[in-house]
Amino acid sequence: MAGALPLIAVIATGGTIASRRDADGSSTPDLDGQALLARLEGLPPLRLRPVDLFARDSSTLGLGEMQAVSDAVGRQLADPEVAGIVILHGTDSMEETSLLVSLQHRARCPVVFTGAQFTDDHPHADGPANMTAAIHKALSGAAGVHLVFGGRDMPVWGICKHSADEPDAFRPCGPDALGPQGVHLPASVAGLRVDLVAISPGGDDLHIRASLGAGAQGIVLVALGSGNATPAVVAAVRDCVAAGVPVVTSSRVPRGRLTPSYGGGGGGHDLQQAGALHAARLRPGQARILLAALAASGQVETLGAGLFGHA
Template sequence: MGTTTTGQVTLLATGGTIASRTDSTAGATVAADAGSAVLASAGLSDIAVEVVDLMQKGSYLLTFDDMLAVRRAIQAALASTTTLGVVVTHGTDTMEETAYLVDLLHDDPRPVVFTGAQNAADSTDPDGPSNLRAAIALAVSPDARGRGALIVFDGEVHTVPGTRKTQTTRLRAFGNPDRGAVGSVSTAGVTALEPAPARPAPLGTPPSGASTRVDIVACYPGADAALFSAALAAGARGIVLEATGLGNANAELCEAVRKAVRDGVVVVTSTRVHAGPVRGVYGAGGGRTLEDAGAIPSGLLRPSQARTLLHALLALELPPEDIAHHVLRRGRLTGDPSGPP
């Protein structure tokens, strides 16, 4: 990785596959290694790293408050002027959500880099050590400054908006179908990055423990409004529709959306489709009807990140018109080449 760097990287360990081993009693893979063991596996000697064991969980177990705890730990690490950047080792299942929340709130030019692993630490071919080496190299790179949060996996660097887990087992686990990778880190730790795009101003930090419920409801052939209504009955203040195509549903769901919006619930329309924007084009229960009913199209944000954004905005108690502004703007900034959604 080159010469010794002045300053240090803070490694926030949260568990995940990179820290997991097989429990011989249960026969299941669980997070087991402390951050010091994860770091030791990378075999670094020329960069100072301070390890903070934040939690030890598979990321499928995380809550919104856990994600906020990662944000607070990042802030604490960056309170030191000698911190060059922060690396977060994290499970891959919900990395796209935690990293996106951090990106939404990040107000410091120093980079925050998320990484993890597809193969457990005790596998015959663990990929965690190489991913961690790349993440640390990226965290100390001057070119990574001013980019918010980043994800590095299998040598590829991604900005977080629009990035998601695209493979369940392959080592190149993450992708951004609309934008692609923004750079790379070589096995020698050499970083190459595209010019940094403009970033919107960060959001304020939502309070912990807020009782904000935001659900995702899927659309499919023959879907009725039963699950949508159940989410409302459970107290949802926001709902993300995982719609079809450009963001389409049906007449029954559109009418349910209309009533919910009238009652003060914020509804965002995303899509189950791999790539491309959400746009109100079709009527008779399609995306145009949903927009007329008050639903907000998510642009290029897929349900996982659209829900994270909506949860944060509702927890900040912003009015619906401000929420709509943020969703529309941030959905565009994920790189839709054909213009606004």
Template sequence: MERGDPEVQVTRPRVCVLATGGTIATVTRGDRVSLRTGEELLAEVPEADELAALECRDLLRLPSHLMGLDAVELVARTAVMEAAREDIGGVVVLHGTDILEEVAFLADLWHGGDDPIVFTGAQRPAGHPVGDGPANIRDAILVAASEVARDVGVLVCLGGTVIPAAAAGKRHTASLEPFGPARATVGQVAGDAFLRHQAVARRDAWPVAPLGHRVDLVRLAAGTDGALVRAAADAGAAGIVLEAFGAGTAPMDVVTAVDDVTRRGTIVLLASRCESGGVWSQPGDGSANHFAAVGAVAVGDLDGAKARMLLLAALATSGGDPEATRKAIEALTPTPA
């Protein structure tokens, strides 16, 4: 639905707002929960129509923790398709924060255009006396309409902080600035302007394709063996993301399990459970080098959840072909040094 005065719309960038539900739309009354529409949320941002010529669509009405891969695909695909329209200057996605970073990253893998796609959400529900939703919506529209945000891909904007999708991660369950790390910030909303601090390195976009494969995430803890890796393969996983210790290390039985499942055709990506630093080359038993020798593919500093989205998208693009999938991922991720 289009909003605002058509005469004003001519002079403002056109921004498409996609509402999907989440805390930003949630109203609680005792034990009852309801979700506001996108139009209702925009009505709480009086200056929204001054920032851009807006059109709004309700894509989903779900808390993000209840979204399956079909819904994840729908949101990412629709955001990319809307951004590709010639009459659109930017896209804003109103989304639950629980899995926001994963959906934003998938959209970033698929988005090759110049127009920004900006994901935002809220930590406090709609109707909260000091809710953060209206300000986040306002900031996201401002960024999506900004010329400064062109050619930066998909962004996450909460609390005035703007982070590239590939670097965003929810690190706090209650803070009004839940995404970080601060070192990854590409810019900041200050007053009525988006101040861009640094450039964003972009990858070549992959074609949008249905997410039809199973990919499991296995996170290691002290004393973990290879049982969960083998169980994932036995359950039919086409791919497994292993979130290992440190720079990509694990107990020997985990390495043996990875060797077993890669020989059976399952693709294994190696990520680190550490927040910073990622996987890098080390010699010795149970090291990243050992994993590489048995067929695992290291994904640098991507966390496990994003590595899973990377593998899902790569499998979709290749039609499930293991070798083509490996090559696509290796082309996007640096070899551990």
């Protein structure tokens, strides 16, 4: 009987997995969920519910659109018939949206993000294989938010996109861990401004102060090494914290635990002393999402140090 088959909701948001090459050589996401699901073969008996949210390059998704994805996941989780959820998403911001969903929902069933590195009409299109693997994960009963991509199955806390052209695009960026347990930050991040500010060797404080002047409600430093900057940056961070704008230090270095050990006026230790929270494991994209979720929930001061310091 059809009603006895497991129901998997598949939320389509665009991205490379939904894209084909145009005549001018550019790629555009124009395939809807039903068209993508029609590519699949060899699935076990089940029901699939395509949900077309939007068709966007994920590089264009702001906090509002990421919140829309999270809200769509919440609607499917509220349906007791749904046994699992798959989100088809672009890779440019998959690490961000997946962390937001993980922070905002206590997922009672598998919630699985996947996508593709190659367009639907590419000779080595990887979308169908990734979708198939994601649906199998969604059927597994493993509650929580997962990323299934390029033959890898990972929890989303601490992941980052490590390659622009390899099929297995994502890796954990620090020690393998599931992330802090029991965290629930459901307040909407739509409408918040949380900026990333890149730090260059010898760089000044211009962009930090510009973000502060633009009304940022949080700033994440894309710092050097293990989370280092310059004396001018440290002074600007001190002013941000005094103005009630939280600052988090992450790093442009793609992998490894970040330790605030350097002094000298602009090192990670100095930034921490100036009031910056130090992201031990999260790289800038996910650090921004965690900071936004904490700011929206009003819990930066109470939970920030513990969550950002989680190994």
